[in-house]
Structure formats: structure tokens, C-alpha cells
Amino acid sequence: MPGMSETPNAARQVSDEPSPRRLLSSHKVYEGRIWDVVSDSFKLSDDGEPLVRDYIDHPGAVAILPMNDDGDVLLLRQYRHPVGMDLWEIPAGLLDVEGEDFVAGAARELAEEADLIASRWNVLADFFNSPGSSSEAIRIYLARGLSDVPGHELHVRTDEEAEIELHWTPLDEAVAAVLDGRLHNPSAVVGILAAAAARTDNFQALRPADAPWPAHPSQR
DSSP states (O other): TTTSSOOOOOOOOOOOOOOOEEHHHHHHEOOOOOOSEEEEEEEETSSSOEEEEEEEEEEEEEEEEEEEEEEEEEEEEEEEETTTTEEEEEEEEEOOOOOOOOOHHHHHHHHHHEEEEEEEEEEEEEEETTTTOOOOOOEEEEEEEEEEOOOOOOOOOOOOGGGOEEEEHHHHHHHHHTTTTOOOHHHHHHHHHHHHGGGGGGTTTTTTOOOTTSSSSSGG
């Protein structure tokens, strides 16, 4: 557009990348049950003024978009107290088990929240949930080749999870719900739209389940 600066290399790949800055100090100001709040002092440049930023120090999370052989996706409804709403989401959970493989964590959450096992896994998308205030990195998987968890292995859901309601939805209907403003959970929104985009080549361009995830806190 006229008046807008353009990169000298029009073919430059758009890609997020690490940007180390001089850290002056870092200390925990709040220790929570699941995540902590950290206060960092740093400089953007050597001759710059110190800046202070408080943020949530988060272990990261995985989310899973289950898709059956008909191309329908599984959504679950769960109460979320901070927003005071029942939200339609996709199975998800914290990576809070020390040393646990990312795919193994996703498989655990799929079994616990949706009573499902998947034989085919691909990465749909990676994103930061709220990079201005949290270190939380989320990876969304597409899970296919689904089967039921055996009855004797079913997870007993408690608290808010005890109210989970499961619903299979055609992918196009899920996309319409996002674009109509009827779905608000970030993992569900990103996962549904990513799946719709990936469907154009029958999911052939998706990364394998074990693709590197350098943005995750444990990898930085």
C-alpha cells in the first residue's frame, strides 16, 4: 500500500523468532497452584532504560481436535469461572507432568476429557495464548483414527470436568460458529479454522506429531 514501508526482500518468510534481551533481574511475585507470576527487569538495548514486566510463568498446554471418519469434530462444553460462561471447547490440558512427551500428554488429555484413543496424530497449529501477559505456549493436534477408551480405563471426571458435555459437529458448522462469534475458546477457534484450512489438500501439508516445538518454554 502507498505510504507503507516494505521489506527489501519481498520473498522474506514471515516467521516468529527468538529475540534475546538483556535481563537485569527476575523474581517470583506470586506462587499459584498451577502457574506463578514473575516480574522481570530488562533492557531492549544496551543504552536503553530498564523496563519491568509482570507475567504468568506457565508450563504450556496441548489441545486436541478429534475428527471422525465422516469429518466431524468433537466439541465439549465446560463451565469456565473467570468468564462466567459455558464454553464449547476442544479437549485440552496442561503440560504439567515433568518430562512428559507432548504427544503423550495430548493422548492423556484426549482419554480423560473425551474418552477417546487416537491412532493418527498431526500438528494443526502452535500459538501463544496471550503473549503480552503469559508465557503459555499451546500446541493443537489433529487426532484421527479414533476408538473408545475401554470401560475399565475410563477416567472419573470431577469438579467442572464432571459437567462436560460432548457433541460431534460437522467441521463446516464449527467454522460457521466461529465466524458468527458463537465460539470463544482460543484453542477451539484456532483448531477449527486450522483444520478447515488444512482440509483443502486433505491434510497432507500438516506437520507430524513429533515436529519440533521450539516455542514451548521447556525448549527455550
